[in-house]
Amino acid sequence: MAYQRMRDFLAALERRGKLRRIARRVDPSWEPACLAKWMFQALPDEERFGLFFENVAGSDIPLVTAALGASTETYAAALQAAPDEINAKWVRALLNPVAPRVVEDAPCQEVIVQGDGARLGRLPIPVWTPGKDIGPYLTTIVVTRDARSGVQNLGVYRTRVLDDRRLAINLNPGRHGHLCCRSYWEQGKPAPIAWVIAAEPEVHLATVANLPYGSDEIRVAGGLKGEPVALARAKTVDLLVPANAEIVIEAEIRPGEHEQEGPFGEFAGFMGPIGQRPMARVTAITHRKDPIFYGYTSQMPPSESTVIQSLTNAGLILKMLRYDLGEPNVRDVYIDLTFGGLLAHCVVALAPQYPGHGKRVGRMVADVTPVKRVTVVDADVDIRDPVHLDWALSSLFNPARDTVVIDDVFYPLNMDPSTRTAEDRAVPGGKLVIDATQKADAGPFSLPPREMMTRALDLWREVGLPEFRIPKRARLRIDRS
Ligand SMILES: Cc1cc2nc3c(=O)[nH]c(=O)nc-3n(C[C@H](O)[C@H](O)[C@H](O)COP(=O)(O)O)c2cc1C
Missing domain, CATH: 2.30.110.10 (Electron Transport, Fmn-binding Protein; Chain A)
Incomplete structure (x- = not known):
C-alpha cells in the first residue's frame, strides 16, 4: 500500500x-x-x-x-x-x-x-x-x-x-x-x-x-x-x-x-x-x-533536487523510448545523480539490432529531452556503475566514428555557464551523443570461464580472504566469460 x-x-x-x-x-x-x-x-x-x-x-x-x-x-x-x-x-x-x-x-x-x-x-x-x-x-x-x-x-x-x-x-x-x-x-x-x-x-x-x-x-x-x-x-x-x-x-x-x-x-x-x-x-x-x-535541498550538486529529477526523468525516458518511439530493445535508462534532470548525462542500455542503432537512439534522446549528454552502451553494461561505463567508453568507443555533436541548441534556462561567452553574452548550447556499443565482435572477455571463477569464490573463502559483495559489473562480465 x-x-x-x-x-x-x-x-x-x-x-x-x-x-x-x-x-x-x-x-x-x-x-x-x-x-x-x-x-x-x-x-x-x-x-x-x-x-x-x-x-x-x-x-x-x-x-x-x-x-x-x-x-x-x-x-x-x-x-x-x-x-x-x-x-x-x-x-x-x-x-x-x-x-x-x-x-x-x-x-x-x-x-x-x-x-x-x-x-x-x-x-x-x-x-x-x-x-x-x-x-x-x-x-x-x-x-x-x-x-x-x-x-x-x-x-x-x-x-x-x-x-x-x-x-x-x-x-x-x-x-x-x-x-x-x-x-x-x-x-x-x-x-x-x-x-x-x-x-x-x-x-x-x-x-x-x-x-x-x-x-x-x-x-x-x-x-x-x-x-x-x-x-x-x-x-x-x-x-x-x-x-x-x-x-x-x-x-x-x-x-x-x-x-x-x-x-x-x-x-x-x-x-x-x-x-x-x-x-x-x-x-x-x-x-x-x-x-x-x-523543502527540497537544492544548490550545488549532488542535492535532493538532482536525485529526484534524475531518477524521475530516467523512468520517463525509458517509457518514451520503449512505448512511444518504438525502441523495445532499449533495456534501461539512467541519469547521472550528480547533476540533475536538466543538462544532465543520460545513459541508455541498448541491445543494438543494426549498425548505427546506438547513434540513432542516442540522437532521439538528445532531440526530445533537455539532457546535454547521452551515452549509449550495450545491455550487459551496468549503467549505474561509473567503472563499468568508463570501461565501455575506453574500450568500445571510437571518438571519430561514434560521436554526434548537436549544435545550436536552445536551453530555456539561463543557468548553464557553458552557454555564455567571456563577455557574458548568451550563446546557443550543444549536445553530445556517444555510441559506446560494440560495433564488431571483439571476441571473448579476458576473464577465466564462469565455472572457474565460481569455484575460485570457494577457494577465496577457504584461504580466509576478506568477504566482499560481488559488484553487478563483475556478474555481468563473468556471465559472459
Ligand atoms: C528544488 C527544485 C527547484 C526547481 N526550480 C525550478 C525553477 O525555478 N524553474 C524551473 O523552470 N524549473 C525548476 N525546477 C525543475 C522543474 O520543477 C521540473 O523541470 C518540472 O518538471 C517542471 O514542471 P513543468 O514541466 O510542468 O514546467 C526545479 C526542480 C527542483 C527539484
Missing part, C-alpha cells in the same frame, strides 16, 4: 535508520541548509539520510529536508519499491495513470487562515545557500491551472519569500506553470496558484516529471500510487490541491506584477541569475493541526 501521508513515509524512513532527527534549536537562515550541504557533499549516496529539524527558531513547525531525495534508497522507499524497481514503477505508472478524486474533508484544511493572519513568517522557511541567496525560498510543489482547458499543472519553481504575504516565483516563460498563469493574464485576470508542502511522496516525485503541457502530473502520481490521489478544493482560489498535504499556501498573481527574484544557489553548481519574476499575493494558508514543513 502506498503511503497516504508524508508523515507515514517519514516514520518508515526513521525505522530503517534513514531519517535523522535534530532536537537542538536551529537557525533557518543558515543551519539546516549547511548541514544538508555537508551530507550531500561528503557522504556517498548509500550513506545519506533525510533530516528532521524538530526545533526551528521563529516557528513552532518542524522542518524536514532530503527525505525523498537523500539517495536512491530513500527515493525507492518513497515509492515502496526496491532501488532496481524504480524505472519499472515509473513505466507502469505512465502506462496506467489514475485520475484523482475530489474529497470534501481535507486534512490539509484542518486549520484555515485567511486575511492578515495568513503569514508566511509562521513557517520555518530556510535560506538554502546561506550567505548568497537573497533570502528564504520555498522549494516545493507549485499548482497552477490552464484557464481554457481547466487542466492543472504541477511543477517545482523556486520561490522567494518577499515578506509575510508576498512571494516572487521563478516562472520562466515557456515553462508550464508560466503558460498556465499566462492563460489567465491574457484575459486580464489574476492567475490562481498554490504551493503544496509535504503531500504524499508520489505527488512530490511526479511533480518533477517533464511531461508534455496539458498532462496533469497528478494522474501519474495516481499511477504510482495505484489509486486516485485525493484532492480538495482550495479555499480562496480556483484550484484543486492534494488533500493529504501538510500545508498549502494559496495565492494569486495579478497580471503585470513583478518583483526581484534571485540570486539563488542553483543545480548547475553556480548562483542562478537575478530577474524580475511574477509576484504572488497570499490569500490563505491552510494546514493540518500539527503540520510538518518540507
Whole structure:
C-alpha cells in the first residue's frame, strides 16, 4: 500500500535508520541548509539520510529536508519499491495513470487562515545557500491551472519569500506553470496558484516529471500510487490541491506584477541569475493541526533536487523510448545523480539490432529531452556503475566514428555557464551523443570461464580472504566469460 501521508513515509524512513532527527534549536537562515550541504557533499549516496529539524527558531513547525531525495534508497522507499524497481514503477505508472478524486474533508484544511493572519513568517522557511541567496525560498510543489482547458499543472519553481504575504516565483516563460498563469493574464485576470508542502511522496516525485503541457502530473502520481490521489478544493482560489498535504499556501498573481527574484544557489553548481519574476499575493494558508514543513535541498550538486529529477526523468525516458518511439530493445535508462534532470548525462542500455542503432537512439534522446549528454552502451553494461561505463567508453568507443555533436541548441534556462561567452553574452548550447556499443565482435572477455571463477569464490573463502559483495559489473562480465 502506498503511503497516504508524508508523515507515514517519514516514520518508515526513521525505522530503517534513514531519517535523522535534530532536537537542538536551529537557525533557518543558515543551519539546516549547511548541514544538508555537508551530507550531500561528503557522504556517498548509500550513506545519506533525510533530516528532521524538530526545533526551528521563529516557528513552532518542524522542518524536514532530503527525505525523498537523500539517495536512491530513500527515493525507492518513497515509492515502496526496491532501488532496481524504480524505472519499472515509473513505466507502469505512465502506462496506467489514475485520475484523482475530489474529497470534501481535507486534512490539509484542518486549520484555515485567511486575511492578515495568513503569514508566511509562521513557517520555518530556510535560506538554502546561506550567505548568497537573497533570502528564504520555498522549494516545493507549485499548482497552477490552464484557464481554457481547466487542466492543472504541477511543477517545482523556486520561490522567494518577499515578506509575510508576498512571494516572487521563478516562472520562466515557456515553462508550464508560466503558460498556465499566462492563460489567465491574457484575459486580464489574476492567475490562481498554490504551493503544496509535504503531500504524499508520489505527488512530490511526479511533480518533477517533464511531461508534455496539458498532462496533469497528478494522474501519474495516481499511477504510482495505484489509486486516485485525493484532492480538495482550495479555499480562496480556483484550484484543486492534494488533500493529504501538510500545508498549502494559496495565492494569486495579478497580471503585470513583478518583483526581484534571485540570486539563488542553483543545480548547475553556480548562483542562478537575478530577474524580475511574477509576484504572488497570499490569500490563505491552510494546514493540518500539527503540520510538518518540507523543502527540497537544492544548490550545488549532488542535492535532493538532482536525485529526484534524475531518477524521475530516467523512468520517463525509458517509457518514451520503449512505448512511444518504438525502441523495445532499449533495456534501461539512467541519469547521472550528480547533476540533475536538466543538462544532465543520460545513459541508455541498448541491445543494438543494426549498425548505427546506438547513434540513432542516442540522437532521439538528445532531440526530445533537455539532457546535454547521452551515452549509449550495450545491455550487459551496468549503467549505474561509473567503472563499468568508463570501461565501455575506453574500450568500445571510437571518438571519430561514434560521436554526434548537436549544435545550436536552445536551453530555456539561463543557468548553464557553458552557454555564455567571456563577455557574458548568451550563446546557443550543444549536445553530445556517444555510441559506446560494440560495433564488431571483439571476441571473448579476458576473464577465466564462469565455472572457474565460481569455484575460485570457494577457494577465496577457504584461504580466509576478506568477504566482499560481488559488484553487478563483475556478474555481468563473468556471465559472459
Ligand atoms: C528544488 C527544485 C527547484 C526547481 N526550480 C525550478 C525553477 O525555478 N524553474 C524551473 O523552470 N524549473 C525548476 N525546477 C525543475 C522543474 O520543477 C521540473 O523541470 C518540472 O518538471 C517542471 O514542471 P513543468 O514541466 O510542468 O514546467 C526545479 C526542480 C527542483 C527539484
